[in-house]
Amino acid sequence: MKANDKKTNGVVTGIIANLVVVKVDGPVAQNEICYIKLDKSNLMAEVIKITGDKTFVQVFESTRGLKPGAEVEFQGHMLEVTLGPGIVSKNYDGLQNDLDKMDSTFLVRGEYTFPLDKEREWDFEPIAKAGEKVTAGAWLGAVMENRIKHKIMVPFKMADQYTVKSVVKAGKYKIEDTIAVIEDKNGKTFDINMIQKWPVKQAITAFKEKPRPFKVMETGIRAIDSLNPITEGGTGFIPGPFGCGKTVLQHALAKQADADLIIVTACGERANEVVEIFTEFPELVDPRTGDKLYDRTTIVCNTSNMPVAAREASVYTGMTLAEYYRAQGLKVLLLADSTSRWAQALREMSNRLEELPGQDAFPMDLSATIANFYSRAGFVYLNNGETGAITFIGTVSPAGGNLKEPVTESTAKAARCFYALNQERADSKRYPAIDPLDSYSKYLEYPEAQDYLKANVGENWVEKIMEAKNLLLRGKEAKEQINILGDDGVPIDYHIRFWHSELVDFVILQQDAFDEIDSSSSMERQTIMMDKVLNVCHTEFDFESFEEVTPFFKEVINSFRQMNYSEFKSDKYYSFEKEVEAKLSERRTA
Amino acid sequence: METQAFQKIYTKITNITKATCSLNATGVGNEEMAFVHGRKAQVVKIQGEDVTLQVFAGTEGIPTNAEVVFTGKPPTLKVSDELAGRFFDAYGDPMDGGPAIEGEERETGGPSVNPVRRMQPSDYIATGIAGIDLNNSLVTGQKIPFFADPDQPFNQVMATVALRAEADKIILGGMGLTNDDYLYFKNVFDNAGALDRIISFVNTTDNPPVERLLVPDMALAAAEYFAHDKGQKVLVLLTDMTLYSDALSIVSNRMDQIPSKDSMPGSLYSDLAKIYEKAVQFPEGGSITIIAVTTLSGGDITHAVPDNTGYITEGQLFLRKDSDIGKVIVDPFRSLSRLKQLVIGKQTREDHPQVMNAAIRLFADAANAKTKLENGFDLSDYDERAMDFAKSYSDALLAIDVNIDTTQMLETAWGLFDKHFTKAEVAIRQSLTEKYWPEGKK
């Protein structure tokens, strides 16, 4: 990044919380990393502003005890992650330090640990052959990382076209062993091993094309799959007041979504929620593969008590790891909880820098920052014709639960799916508290996604989704009328309409994330329930008065819910199905 | 204060505001403690040789030639078993007339626990209060505040919970506590014969407000000593965190920071999280559980303090007066314990989760019926029954004066279901209904 090879040094001249002013003796670059010496440790920091001879750095650690005069050494590169086999199943902090390699109970300031394992041997299989022309991201070989076929690629930083000179034979290698030699057009050769580095704030673009995403990603969550489906490579966000179920929903996605790799970025949230993942995931089985869930999960965490500056880094670290695996032709699901904490970290720093504040004191460029981040997700065709995807779903924690605030509004512009969690639904324990009327999936409007659903789920699936949504809307309208005019002030039909929407709500929307069976619903099961529910709504029943409507539907709903709680196609499931049938027959108009 | 030979003494203050003063000094570390005119102060900003100190007791009467002495140390607390049974002020100095504590001097507000060295909270805390145990069960290592208007009896409920929780140590962090409330806690713990398990760090309304900022870190440093070093179950009571936050906003205003919502500093979330995240379950058995109080004004939980707190803590306990029964209840709608699913139905009887949900759902139906009634509509038979149920449920289970064991709570709930509803209306999984529905009906 700088012409000059000599390292730039500096001294600390000012300290305001984790913003430190450094006087430097040479060139520095925006976002360059430096280390500040404090006692025996080095505190990592990033350049965020330069004015004259004052360089402002944000320190990724507590600055307690730091004094003016402390020495600073600039590193000549931006904040980077280390990429290579061994990332899966790791627990990283926001700067990609391997937390398990730290021995003490309490985090030690300035302790940085290597994110991969240098001693581990991997079974390497060559892919490229001598003589092939390759560019950045081309697959040279692969190792098996759990179930993932981890490709060893031409490093993304290598910008030219190269010729493969040699690739090592199949066998056991460590990450620092040379596995291939490539040559540029001037005849200069490069030894390639399994490690490469990449600056987190830059997108990895080693792909040919990024079309609109169209393949729908199964999540097992009915409120998503059966009402507002998300695509592989799609983007979505989950705003909601505290306690409405954002994290529970994200954890459900992490457990059930159909993806090769899940990267969970815990950004400024509770440590116990991360503990939950690494306590439970090693035990839980991925129903699709039979492997443990942990075998496809990586955690990047900067919990709320960890240094604030590293919080911003954590989401970028998560995204860059996701891009690395997408370039290997994998489907990655990236989750971030909560992107509001990241925005707040930006706000704290912007305030300390005394920048002109935007709305709610957030930085002026917040919207652009968020849009830029979401744009790194997506479905891609790689240069070799294979496909890869990063599906990104972030939560948003709006102040006071009010969605008219900068982070929610900026995110709404960037994300294509909106899963709004509603306080009233959460209060009445209608979980997941996704508001069925406010929420949307723009992908339902994509003709290519509609075609995909037709071909893979059912000929009329999109129409059925629309009908279910319409039932919910009409039910709400009916309810409003009933509330204004009274139970007997409206035709019976209004009550029926209301109960149709309750049927959709209770049987399809609501789903108990903590029930072993109900928590995940296969697509086959979802289509069956959708048909059953719509079928009830298409049936005429005999009611003498409105007073008969409520008990009837309550019983039907109860039996349907028992079905949801029973193992799919088990005896119990069929017996409750019969029960539903019997109840319907009693009242069906002849 | 003891001045040591090598310490430099400064006598030229250049700037004084209500809470801070600045001077030219060298060799000073960030967050270092100092004495200004004999008052404790802390370094909050360094710009070249210009050092800004926050003076906890306020700057009234400080002259520009006051003596400023830097201690070379961050805030610390001496920890040892001698802490037990003692009362301290916000600086950790004894206020009970007893001797100073001998022990290892530790930094307060120190680093956080490595997430991978934590254990998932897993021990059920029974309090006897059904509004908590049945609907919002607490777990060791949890952090949870009471959200209550200032006139609610939150300190009483908190003291009751603390005494019933079977903790090895109870650490009280009082911030802006009235003297009466302080004496109340002292008496209750004394009467329960628990004084030797109690450690208090108290800033009362008589003390300067900014001093409060030291209280949580003091209390939690003591808690870490007992939980981490001694493997004990520690319960930390922090009351009132709204007054703590007010002190934060005073300081940030004095430092010309751009305020965000409700004139709170933009860093409020991080500031509060640093405190609450000290709650932890250690694999070796020790734990820190934090029960706090966040007072509301007029029940408004969208105010920045309760709002940020809600985003940090693992639920909240909402107290409100139920006019139907004339008692204070733990509101089942707005209250939540996020960790309850780790223990309910596992360390408590299997029907606990479903009974809890069903009762709350039926209580919500009653609330709807009430609205209907208020709007002048006729009630259906179901509405009437739901409203009857709600009254008994509120009285027998939600009221804060309830003291029964968890199985009794479940039995009581089944009894109420049976009295007021059919099985289909209660809609609990059939296998459970078969087992627990009281005999003799449907």
Ligand SMILES: Nc1ncnc2c1ncn2[C@@H]1O[C@H](COP(=O)(O)OP(=O)(O)OP(=O)(O)O)[C@@H](O)[C@H]1O
């Ligand atoms: N699908 C669900 N099924 C059952 N319970 C749920 C569900 N979703 C949420 N809950 C309940 O709501 C509680 C809060 O959920 P969660 O922790 O996900 O909220 P959140 O929106 O992430 O809040 P915060 O913003 O404070 O992090 C959970 O602990 C659980 O009790």
Ligand SMILES: [Mg+2]
């Ligand atoms: Mg959450």
